[in-house]
Amino acid sequence: MIKEVIVVEGRDDTVAIKRAVDADTIETGGSAINAATLRKIALAQERRGVIIFTDPDHAGERIRKIVANKVPGCKHAFIPEKDATRKGDIGVENASPDAIRHALAHVHSTYERAPELIDMSDLVQAGLLVHPQASERRMKLGNVLGIGYCNGKQLHKRLMTFQISREEFAAAVEQLEHEGW
Missing domain, CATH: 3.40.50.140 (Rossmann fold)
Incomplete structure (x- = not known):
């Protein structure tokens, strides 16, 4: 139970x-x-x-x-x-x-005061913002990390709230790249 x-x-x-x-x-x-x-x-x-x-x-x-x-x-x-x-x-x-x-x-x-682990420039560099396929990439990343789909601002907030580490983030982005996204 x-x-x-x-x-x-x-x-x-x-x-x-x-x-x-x-x-x-x-x-x-x-x-x-x-x-x-x-x-x-x-x-x-x-x-x-x-x-x-x-x-x-x-x-x-x-x-x-x-x-x-x-x-x-x-x-x-x-x-x-x-x-x-x-x-x-x-x-x-x-x-x-x-x-x-x-x-x-x-x-x-969730954590009340999550440290800034990943910033918005990391999201841009990963093609999750300001990219022709940013929406699809965010959906795939949300599925890989198990945090659901959201817009760019909410993605950053969830990464902070759930304290997704730089390593977890990098591995998820690498998986996207490997899958052709």
Whole structure:
């Protein structure tokens, strides 16, 4: 059983999580997350810890930000869009049990004051900003590092928040190059 409570968007996500692992969930009911749900999440964080595991889309990112801002110290699990898409629908509920277990095995913790490990010039040099394929490269890099897809500014923030080392970053960029990106 997973010790932490997993925050998901809805009932179908809970079903998918329970197919993959033995865990308890809290459902946000979508992006209209209310104060009562946030209080439940805060209590779960205080007692057991919380893993935020939302869909790899705009609404999922919005929920992730709301919960992380209101309930500090949550862990984060990310699933690549390709692993969460079925018939054009994107969501955790579409992911295979193996993809869910992989995402939960690679959760990231946030840190209040992360040192500046990677700066914006590193992102430019790696072709993650100001590059014709920057968006695609960020998506691939986010999948390799397990931190999800985001724009350039958010990528830098996630690299800092999850304290991705220069070595991890360089290895992920090298993997992109090796794969032809």
